[in-house]
Amino acid sequence: TLRKMLKDSTKSPEFVKTVPKRGYQLICSVERLSPFSTDSNTDVEESASEHEAPAVELEASDTPPTEIVTDTTADLEPQVEPTKTQPKPASNTINWLPRVIIFLSLLLPVCVLLFTNPAESQFRQIGEYQNVPVMTPVNHPQINNWLPSIEQCIERYVKHHAEDSLPVEVIA
Incomplete structure (x- = not known):
């Protein structure tokens, strides 16, 4: 859910507030960011401190929270950037055990056939x-x-x- 992705607590929310019988209200500021801009991180921090007061005003206003949600959801989606997970290198210690077991299971019958002679019947x-x-x-x-x-x-x-x-x- 959105709350889990933002790591937002329900007891003291920073981003999303639950409004009884209405739904959810966004209580943080949202800005569009350019994904290739390196200076955008510092700009976001500065603008976040400037926009905290309007976020509190939104919370105290008499407008229905559904309007706020519909206005901010369009802006909220571009803010979420996919996290790039680095592939973990496969550990060789785990992969060699099944291979050795398969090799031994194939080698054992061959050894029995080669190194044992059937009893000669008289x-x-x-x-x-x-x-x-x-x-x-x-x-x-x-x-x-x-x-x-x-x-x-x-x-x-x-x-x-x-x-x-x-x-x-x-x-x-």
């Missing part, structure tokens, strides 16, 4: 059909009940793929 032969050995892992449970089905699959494969090469081995 197989045992449980049968040979059509000169194709049938192997099963050592830690695998017995599959003797499935041997007739495995034999049937190998025979059909060899029959339908006679011109292709035979399988080297079957792991069941």
Whole structure:
């Protein structure tokens, strides 16, 4: 709000006074300033002391405060100058932490793949059909009940793929 921008207190106002059931009344003097003029700051201070008495007269006059507000609002807008905020330099200490975490999260799986070898599985032969050995892992449970089905699959494969090469081995 205007009061916050001017840092004006409600208990002892310097710029804007609240008038009950009417609205607000401007109690300070307002002058147009040239934004490129450097001498304007000293002129404003001198003219502010000269115009304090008329501001008090406005407060004591019998004219409705709405007229004062409408007269002064047009002059009030040019006085407000936008404050230029300087961009803060980005702190490098905060930016490096997410980058390091991402780098490590990508590096860890690559290291696992490069520096670990999978355990070699050992197989045992449980049968040979059509000169194709049938192997099963050592830690695998017995599959003797499935041997007739495995034999049937190998025979059909060899029959339908006679011109292709035979399988080297079957792991069941």
